[in-house]
Amino acid sequence: MTMSTSQKRYAVIGNPISHSRSPSIHQAFARQCGINLVYERILAPVDAFTTYAERFFEQGGLGLNVTVPFKEDAYHLARSNLSARAQLAAAVNTLWVDDGVIHGCNSDGMGLLSDLLRLGFNPEKSRVLMVGAGGAARGCLLPVLEAQCKELRVLNRTPERARLLVADLLAFRPEYRSRLSAGSLNDLDGVWDIVINATSASLSSQAPSLEGLQFSERSLAYDMVYGSEPTAFMTQSRALGAGCQADGLGMLVGQAAISFQIWHGVLPETDAVLDELRNVLKVS
Secondary structure, three states, X not given: OOOOOOOEEEEEEEOOOOOOOHHHHHHHHHHHHOOOEEEEEEEOOOOOHHHHHHHHHHOOOOEEEEOOOOHHXXXXXXXXXXXXXXXXXXXXXXXXXXXXXXXXXXXXXXHHHHHHHHOOOOOEOOEEEEEOOOHHHHOOHHHHHHOOEOEEEEEOOOHHHHHHHHHHHHHHOHHHOOOEEEEOOOOOOOEOOEEEEOOOHHHHOOOOOOOOOEOOOXXXXXXXXXXXXXXXXXXXXXXXXXXXXXOOHHHHHHHHHHHHHHXXXXXXXXXXXHHHHHHHHHHO
C-alpha cells in the first residue's frame, strides 16, 4: 500500500485483532473532521507487545489504541507519562508520542460516562452499582465518581477483589470515601438508579447472579458487552423492572471518540457512527 506523506498513521494493537471495529470508527471520525489518516490493525504476539508498539512509533506512527490482552503492557510502557485515569486503572488503551516520549491514557471510563449521558442517565446524585471488579470496572470508577454520583458500590463474586479495588482508588483519591463501597453480589439493598455489568458473563449468554436486585421504571441496566441481540443481563434486568436497558456499543464508540480527541484535539460526534455500527451488527 502506498501511503501519502500527508496521511497520519494510527492503529489498534491486540491479539486477536481481526474483529476490531476501531478502524471503521476512527476512519468515520476522520471523515467527519476533515482529517487525513491511515488506521490499521496490528496483530502482535502475546509476548512481544513492547517490541511491536515501539517499532510502530519509531516508524512514524502517532497513536495506538490498545486492546486485549495488552492494556497492562501498555501501562508499563508509558508508566512515566500516564494520565490520572490510567494511573488508577493500571491499564492503558490509548498511546501517543509527544516530544519523542510515549504517553498513555485510559479512555474507557469517559467512554462509559459519555454513553450514560447520551442515554439520558446522568450519574449525578444517582445510586450506581458496578458489578465486577476486573479491569473493565477499574477503568470506569473515577469518571463515575467525578460525575458526582450519590453512591457507587462495587460488587464481585469474590468480595475481597472488590474491596481491594476500592482500597486502591481511595488510596489515590481519599475524598471519595463517603460515596464508594464494596461488597459481595448479595449487598444489594434498596433500588439502584444505574446498574453496570462489568463482568464478562454476557459473552457466554449468562447474567451475573444478583438475587434481590431492585430496579424502578426510571432505572438503567447497562451491560458493557454488546451484540446484535439484547444480552442476558439486559433480559434479566427487564424482567426485574428496569425501565431502560443498553449494551456497551455506545461505550465502545465513546471511548474511541476520547482517544480521537487526545490525538487530534477535536471531539467528534458519535451518534451517526453508533447508528452505522448498530446497523452492521443487525445484518452480521
